[in-house]
Amino acid sequence: MGTQKRTFPMRAEQLAxxxxxxxxxxxxxxxxxxxxxxxxxLEGLDDVSFGRLATDTGMSKAGIQxxxxxxxxxxxxTIDYARDMFxxxxxxxxxxxxxxxRRLRSLIDHWITYAETPLFEGGCFRVANIAYFxxxxxxxxxxxxxxxxxxxETIRRELQYAVESDEIxxxxxxxxxxxxxxxxxxxxxxxxxxDKDVIDKVHRTVDSLLKES
Amino acid sequence: MGTQKRTFPMRAEQLAxxxxxxxxxxxxxxxxxxxxxxxxxLEGLDDVSFGRLATDTGMSKAGIQxxxxxxxxxxxxTIDYARDMFxxxxxxxxxxxxxxxRRLRSLIDHWITYAETPLFEGGCFRVANIAYFxxxxxxxxxxxxxxxxxxxETIRRELQYAVESDEIxxxxxxxxxxxxxxxxxxxxxxxxxxDKDVIDKVHRTVDSLLKES
Numbered sequence: 001m002g003t004q005k006r007t008f009p010m011r012a013e014q015l016a017x018x019x020x021x022x023x024x025x026x027x028x029x030x031x032x033x034x035x036x037x038x039x040x041x042l043e044g045l046d047d048v049s050f051g052r053l054a055t056d057t058g059m060s061k062a063g064i065q066x067x068x069x070x071x072x073x074x075x076x077x078t079i080d081y082a083r084d085m086f087x088x089x090x091x092x093x094x095x096x097x098x099x100x101x102r103r104l105r106s107l108i109d110h111w112i113t114y115a116e117t118p119l120f121e122g123g124c125f126r127v128a129n130i131a132y133f134x135x136x137x138x139x140x141x142x143x144x145x146x147x148x149x150x151x152x153e154t155i156r157r158e159l160q161y162a163v164e165s166d167e168i169x170x171x172x173x174x175x176x177x178x179x180x181x182x183x184x185x186x187x188x189x190x191x192x193x194x195d196k197d198v199i200d201k202v203h204r205t206v207d208s209l210l211k212e213s
Numbered sequence: 214m215g216t217q218k219r220t221f222p223m224r225a226e227q228l229a230x231x232x233x234x235x236x237x238x239x240x241x242x243x244x245x246x247x248x249x250x251x252x253x254x255l256e257g258l259d260d261v262s263f264g265r266l267a268t269d270t271g272m273s274k275a276g277i278q279x280x281x282x283x284x285x286x287x288x289x290x291t292i293d294y295a296r297d298m299f300x301x302x303x304x305x306x307x308x309x310x311x312x313x314x315r316r317l318r319s320l321i322d323h324w325i326t327y328a329e330t331p332l333f334e335g336g337c338f339r340v341a342n343i344a345y346f347x348x349x350x351x352x353x354x355x356x357x358x359x360x361x362x363x364x365x366e367t368i369r370r371e372l373q374y375a376v377e378s379d380e381i382x383x384x385x386x387x388x389x390x391x392x393x394x395x396x397x398x399x400x401x402x403x404x405x406x407x408d409k410d411v412i413d414k415v416h417r418t419v420d421s422l423l424k425e426s
Contacts, residue, residue: 044257130402145406175421178399178414179392186395189343193358201391208388 025067031057032064033081036074040082045075045129045140072139079143086147089114091154100167101210104158108184108206112199115188152177162210169211176209238280244270245277246294249287253295258288258342258353285352292356299360302327304367313375314423320367321397321419325412328401365390375423382424389422 035056036048049071054061068074090110097106130148133141156177162168183205190198248269249261262284267274281287303323310319343361346354369390375381396418403411 141406172417175414175417178411179396179418182395182399183392186391186398193354198391201388204385204388205392 028059028063029067029077032059032067033078036078037082037085040075040078040129045078045133048075048078050074075140076143079140079147083147083150086114100158100162100165104155104162104210105206107154107158108180108202111184112187112202115184115191116199152181155180163213166213169213171209171211179205179209241272241276242280242290245272245280246291249291250295250298253288253291253342258291258346261288261291263287288353289356292353292360296360296363299327313371313378313380317368317371317375318419320371321393321415324397325400325415328397328404329412365394368393376426379426382426384422384424392418392422 032053035053039052039056040048050061050065050068053059053064053074057064064074068077090107094103094106094110097103130144133144156173159168159171159173159176163170163173183202187198187202245266248266252265252269253261263274263278263281266272266277266287270277277287281290303320307316307319307323310316343357346357369386372381372384372386372389376383376386396415400411400415
């Protein structure tokens with residue numbers, strides 16, 4: 001458990017690239033970014049540098065630098081790539097469930113699998129990095145913050161749907177969103193420390209918030 | 214807000230040291246560790262090194278190395294020092310309140326002040342570091358984990374007292390401890406990002422858990 005790695009399918013626009021040189025560039029980009037998200041989730045985004053990724057992937061530092069130009073651009077591309085992987089692992093599969101409580105529970109189940117498997121070597125990408133960048137204003141912090149807001153909005157939307165369709169009783173929406181996210185972030189850390197009981201605590205947190213209407 | 218710094222009183226055993234050489238060593242140790250906790254809360258414990266602290270404090274790298282011997286010993290001493298500061302800022306002042314709900318609320322109020330002021334440049338020392346070290350087994354992770362367990366036990370004790378003395382109704386003790394800690398950790402991150410509304414969410418979380426018996 002915890003060492004299995006999933007592969008991430010290439011994006012459609014990458015596959016459509018027929019020019020050999022461009023294709024090679026896209027492949028290099030994918031390989032570099034796949035390694036970059038692991039480094040970022042394990043060591044932090046600050047360790048995502050041209051030199052480190054050249055060493056880890058066996059590619060030339062100059063080649064990687066040509067693709068991304070600056071360290072900040074590389075870090076922002078890493079955040080984007082992690083976001084795509086998160087969507088593939090959590091948000092997209094949950095869309096199979098109908099809106100409301102069922103989709104909310106599916107999102108949470110996929111999130112737990114995502115934190116448990118884990119998709120990234122160091123666990124949740126956002127949790128691993130936001131604690132470091134929260135004190136450092138700039139484009140990287142803004143991108144991490146935006147990613148967090150998207151996730152909170154996804155939870156809020158399903159809770160609101162559940163209330164409006166009378167699936168569950170009225171609740172303090174902002175507090176419920178805050179508590180679900182807080183419990184998932186705490187679960188991610190606890191899972192890293194080997195505490196499996198935390199998964200049950202997350203489900204009980206959600207149960208305590210969703211009362212029959 | 215957020216830039217004010219508090220000074221930490223020297224410990225009694227340090228003041229009792231009369232030998233001049235030892236006193237100088239104790240002072241150096243205090244100065245180095247005070248800076249080390251700021252570096253650790255802002256950049257992470259991994260950046261706490263002899264070289265970095267020599268640069269930041271103006272002391273000689275060799276002198277600091279003589280005091281702490283290894284980087285790991287320095288990191289462990291930094292965690293200990295942060296723990297003492299946390300006790301002075303949160304646990305000790307809360308002891309003025311009687312056991313149960315009042316002490317629990319005092320602990321939470323002092324914790325919020327601690328995350329808000331902040332005592333450490335980068336906010337909560339534990340939140341800033343546990344996300345990084347949770348994937349890295351070793352003495353540093355164990356020390357951070359022990360510090361977290363102490364804090365959870367402090368919350369649990371007051372909740373249990375409140376139930377046993379009929380101040381509040383029975384509750385799922387482990388879940389309540391988990392949610393209070395999760396909400397405080399989430400609040401720490403939110404405060405770093407400038408979201409003051411989160412303080413109200415923490416209080417509402419606690420209110421939702423403490424029902425009249």
